[in-house]
Structures are given as structure tokens and as C-alpha cells.
Amino acid sequence: MDHLEEWEENGVISREIWKRAGELGILCLDIPEIYGGGGLYFTFNALLIEAFSKKGIAGPGFSLHSDIVVPYLLYYGTEAQKEKYLPLMAIGDLITTIGMTEPNCGSDLKTLRTTAEDKGDY
Secondary structure, three states: OHHHHHHHHHHHOOOOHHHHHHHOOOOOOOHHHHOOOOOHHHHHHHHHHHHHOOOOOOOOOOOHHHHHHHHHHHHHHHHHHHHHHHHHHHHOOOOOOOOOOOOOOOOHHHHHOOOOOOOOOO
């Protein structure tokens, strides 16, 4: 709670917060334990979202990571991809997100296109 204003102002959440969330077991609650998740029902994800909402915590994006991105990999990824990435996602070493609203795309992810520009060190 001490960092909420800082996160909102800077638009950045530290990796340490993600690592701590992984240590606490609040990432990937409903993915199978064999992939590092909690093996729980989605109900627990909803309870976590509710608890965060009551405290005004939206910035970390844990729900986007655990409830939207991770299921894509869980249901459509190869076994090798699941074994490699899901455990890293569950402990906060691999942070995911998704772009859903872009010009000429809206929320139709099938039409999403992206480019990368070399800016030197980023």
C-alpha cells in the first residue's frame, strides 16, 4: 500500500513486487501444480481480485497476467512451452501482458500487428 501512489505516478511496478507475489503464491492460483501454480479453482482468483479492489490496488496487473495471459499458454501452448514458461510465470520471474486495444484493431486480437524499433539499448 505504501507504493500505490508511486506506481500510479510512474506507471511502473517493481520486479520485487512480482517476485514477492510469486513467493506468496498469489500468481497463477488456478493453474495445475505440476506447472508451479496453486491448483485451485478460479474462484480464488476472483476473491483475490475482490480483495485488491477493496484496497484500491489495480496497478500490479496480477489478474491480467494470471487470469488472461496464462490461460492462453495453458490451453493452447505445447507441453514444452508450458513446462518452460508457466513455472516462471507462477513465481514472478516471467511477467506477461497483452495488447488488446490498438489503432485499426480495437479488441480483435486476430488483427493485431506490431513492429519493433531499435532504439539502442531498448
